[in-house]
Amino acid sequence: MSYANEELFRAVRDGNLEAVRGMVEAGADLSQVPEHEVIRSSRGYIFEINPAEMNETIHFRQGFNMETHSTARTEVVFTESLLDCAVMTGNAVLVRYLIERNCDAAKSRALYLATAAKDIEMIKILIAANAEPCRQVYNKFPQHKEAFWYEGVKLQSPLELAAETGQEEAAALYLSNKQRLTEENVSAAFMIAVSAGNKTILRSFLDCREYFAENVFSKATEKIISKAQPELSRLFLACGAEVDHFSRCLAYALRTADTEAVKMLAAQGIRPQDAAGWSSKYWEGGVGNSKFTDWGRIRTERHGPVEIYRHNKSESNFFDDDYKYISWTRSGGSDQFRGGVNNFSGYYGAAEQASAAKRIEMIHILVSEKLFDEEELSYLYYLAVAGDDIPFAEELERMGAAVTDFEPYAQKADRGKNVRSISDLATPAMSKEKAVFICRHLQKNEDLILGNNYFAPETDRTEMLLALLDYHRQVHIADSEKALAYFYAKDCLPGMEKMALMGTLTIKNTAAYIRQSAEDGKAELTAWLMDYRNKHFSQTEIDKETERDMWEL
Numbered sequence: 001m002s003y004a005n006e007e008l009f010r011a012v013r014d015g016n017l018e019a020v021r022g023m024v025e026a027g028a029d030l031s032q033v034p035e036h037e038v039i040r041s042s043r044g045y046i047f048e049i050n051p052a053e054m055n056e057t058i059h060f061r062q063g064f065n066m067e068t069h070s071t072a073r074t075e076v077v078f079t080e081s082l083l084d085c086a087v088m089t090g091n092a093v094l095v096r097y098l099i100e101r102n103c104d105a106a107k108s109r110a111l112y113l114a115t116a117a118k119d120i121e122m123i124k125i126l127i128a129a130n131a132e133p134c135r136q137v138y139n140k141f142p143q144h145k146e147a148f149w150y151e152g153v154k155l156q157s158p159l160e161l162a163a164e165t166g167q168e169e170a171a172a173l174y175l176s177n178k179q180r181l182t183e184e185n186v187s188a189a190f191m192i193a194v195s196a197g198n199k200t201i202l203r204s205f206l207d208c209r210e211y212f213a214e215n216v217f218s219k220a221t222e223k224i225i226s227k228a229q230p231e232l233s234r235l236f237l238a239c240g241a242e243v244d245h246f247s248r249c250l251a252y253a254l255r256t257a258d259t260e261a262v263k264m265l266a267a268q269g270i271r272p273q274d275a276a277g278w279s280s281k282y283w284e285g286g287v288g289n290s291k292f293t294d295w296g297r298i299r300t301e302r303h304g305p306v307e308i309y310r311h312n313k314s315e316s317n318f319f320d321d322d323y324k325y326i327s328w329t330r331s332g333g334s335d336q337f338r339g340g341v342n343n344f345s346g347y348y349g350a351a352e353q354a355s356a357a358k359r360i361e362m363i364h365i366l367v368s369e370k371l372f373d374e375e376e377l378s379y380l381y382y383l384a385v386a387g388d389d390i391p392f393a394e395e396l397e398r399m400g401a402a403v404t405d406f407e408p409y410a411q412k413a414d415r416g417k418n419v420r421s422i423s424d425l426a427t428p429a430m431s432k433e434k435a436v437f438i439c440r441h442l443q444k445n446e447d448l449i450l451g452n453n454y455f456a457p458e459t460d461r462t463e464m465l466l467a468l469l470d471y472h473r474q475v476h477i478a479d480s481e482k483a484l485a486y487f488y489a490k491d492c493l494p495g496m497e498k499m500a501l502m503g504t505l506t507i508k509n510t511a512a513y514i515r516q517s518a519e520d521g522k523a524e525l526t527a528w529l530m531d532y533r534n535k536h537f538s539q540t541e542i543d544k545e546t547e548r549d550m551w552e553l
Contacts, residue, residue, distance in 0.1 A: 004028060009036055012082050015089040017097060024101060031102035035079035078138065083110040092121050105131040112137045115158040115170055123158075123170050133159045133174035134185035157185050163193035168200040175204045178211075186211040194220045199232060206239045218247035225252040225261055228352055237264040245270055246281070255325035257354035257362040266371060272322035274379070274412055321413065323376065326359055327383035327392055356391035363396070377401040382409035386425050390433040423448045428456070432467045439471035448475045455479075455486035462490050469498040480504035488513060493528055500532060507537045 008028060011019035024030065083103045086095045087110045099105060111131040114122040127133070136155040162170040171193070175181065190205045190212060209217055221236045221243050233253070243249045243265065250270050253261035273281075354362075363380070366372045372380075381401035384393035403409060403422075410419035419425060422441050426434075426448055442448060454465065465486075468475050477483045484504060487495030499505065510533050517526040533542060 005033055005036075008033060008082060009085060012085045012094065012098070013089065015086075015091045015094060017091070017094045020094070020097065030082065030098060031104070033082055033103075035081045035108075038078045038080050081108040081110065083108045084113055086110075087113045087117070087119075087122055087126075090117070090119065090122070092125060095122060095125055099125065099129045105129040106135075109137045111135075111158045112156070112161060115161045115165075115167065118165070118167060118170075120167075120169055120173075123173060127173055127177065130180075131158075132180055133157065133162075133177075134180060134182045134189075136160075136185065157189065159185060159189040160192055163189045163198075163201055163205075164196060166196060166198045166201065168198065168204075171201045172204045175208050178208065181208060181211050183211050183213055187213040187216045190216060191220060191223075194223050197224075197227065197229065197232065199235065202232065202235060206236070206241075209239070209241050215244055215247075217241050218244040218249065222248050222252060225249055225256065225258060228256040228258065228354070230258055230260060233258055233261045234264075237261060242268050243270070251322045251325040254322060254362070255353055257358040259362050259365050262362065262366065262371075263369070266369065271371065272376070274323060275321045276412065278321075323379055324383055324387075324413070326363070327380045327387055327389050356389065356395070359392060360395045363399070367399070374400065378403050379409055379412065382406065383413060385422065385434070385437065386410075386413065386419075388431050388434045390431070390437050393437065421446055428454045428459075428461060430464060432464045435464050435467045436470075439468065439475065442471075442474050446474065449478055450475065450483070451478045452482050455482045457486060457489050460490065462487075462492050462495060466492075466494055466498065469495070469502070472498070472502050477502070477504070481509070484509065484513070488516070488525070491522060491525065493525055496525065496528070500536075505532065505536075507533070507541045510537070 004023070008020065008023055008030075011023065081103065083095065083098055083105055086098050086103075095110075105111065105126050106129075108131075111123065111126045111133060114126055134157050136157045138155060159171065159174045161167075162174060175186075186205070186208060193201045193205055217236075221233075224232045224236050237243075250262065250265045250272060252258075253265060254272065353359075363372070363377075367377070377396055377399060378401045381393055381396040382403050384390070384396060385403075406419045406421055406424065410424075421443065422438055423446055426438050430438075439448065448468070448471075450465075450468065454461065465483075480499065480502070481504075484496070484499055487499060496505075510529055514526060514529045514533065517529060
């Protein structure tokens with residue numbers, strides 16, 4: 001860079017308009033001043049945002065798929081223009097002066113820097129000079145340290161930045177000049193605005209929805225509905241654009257019990273579907289529907305009449321079941337999903353499930369709107385029981401839902417799960433409420449068998465097991481010694497009492513537990529066991545067991 005240009009940059013950085021004017025009067029042509037090299041890097045990394053592959057996460061700043069542009073040694077040159085320097089001074093008069101003398105606003109970072117500074121006056125000046133709000137620039141200069149830069153940088157446009165930082169006036173200004181908009185960048189910025197959730201900015205974007213790429217509106221509507229903010233959902237669903245029938249919009253409206261959104265989606269002809277319905281859509285016309293695959297569902301292969309489902313959970317590519325979104329409850333611990341009900345694709349993790357009372361209210365509305373029939377209510381009933389959503393199941397039962405043949409519903413919900421009766425829905429991780437519900441609904445000749453996994457000592461399931469043992473006539477324990485050891489380890493006297501009622505305490509194991517409890521200092525349990533022994537076994541049996549113990553010693 002020539003000496004004259006160095007002087008120009010110094011004067012502009014200082015905000016010295018008079019010095020700049022003097023150089024112009026002396027013959028300096030501002031339109032010919034090249035950008036100034038800030039740093040030349042031979043090491044570092046750059047991340048570029050691919051707007052077409054943005055994914056929602058809890059924090060939208062982490063919600064992009066980043067593709068590494070460079071991680072090896074590579075030369076990257078960062079530059080700034082006179083206009084960039086002027087914007088950073090905040091001197092609007094200086095910026096106007098430079099623009100009047102043909103400093104190029106459209107190819108600089110100036111508009112981005114003005115947006116970062118939230119300087120609306122500067123933004124208006126640059127937009128009037130045809131600066132480009134959709135042009136992506138490096139969003140910050142790297143830190144210069146020991147001749148290298150170490151920070152990653154991302155490409156971002158002023159429009160994206162305005163959407164991210166909630167600058168309503170700037171976003172509206174950028175979107176008002178539609179000749180400057182590009183489909184790719186408007187779509188990317190719109191998805192950022194959806195994550196931020198600013199209603200005013202979202203309204204500005206919806207007025208430019210003709211610039212959205214395919215499926216962008218529908219995917220954005222999914223995110224909005226999953227936020228459980230009915231006001232934003234209404235804004236989207238009433239704007240005049242229709243959501244794609246392949247979207248999960250209805251599923252999230254069902255999950256969050258947004259009845260108004262459900263009605264508005266139903267008015268577009270969208271109805272709840274099960275996995276079989278999604279499968280038929282995928283194979284429409286005899287071949288896989290590429291649009292359906294691109295939407296992020298399932299990749300399947302057919303061998304004759306049988307479908308083999310290949311789940312790719314990292315991409316969540318598998319068929320959803322809309323009904324599951326109403327009757328599905330996440331659980332903690334190692335058994336993440338209760339009852340074998342599959343998890344779902346998309347943004348379900350961000351969609352907090354509505355309370356049972358709210359979902360019950362929604363079901364009544366859907367039935368009155370004739371969106372659900374008796375068969376579908378029974379399917380929901382199955383899902384509610386399988387998913388440990390017992391208050392919901394009880395209300396569906398009061399509405400007339402019932403299941404006698406569980407296998408068809410299990411096939412529909414879990415693609416082949418071996419469930420023939422309600423006892424097959426019991427799991428070691430179920431709640432006490434589900435345990436009681438299942439026991440109340442066991443058929444006369446139906447038994448519930450508790451295997452060893454119910455009595456794993458590392459997990460505390462005492463409350464649920466005690467509830468099960470209240471139904472001991474139809475609840476049977478596969479290994480009573482394992483169960484006794486569990487209740488003893490948990491120091492659970494009620495559990496030992498229930499096991500005794502089932503006839504599992506013998507003179508031998510009672511004597512063994514008396515010795516063990518005395519050694520372990522469990523005084524209350526020792527006293528109860530001794531009292532039980534004295535009441536239920538003869539003195540002869542007690543003496544024989546005592547004599548046997550002495551010989552063993």
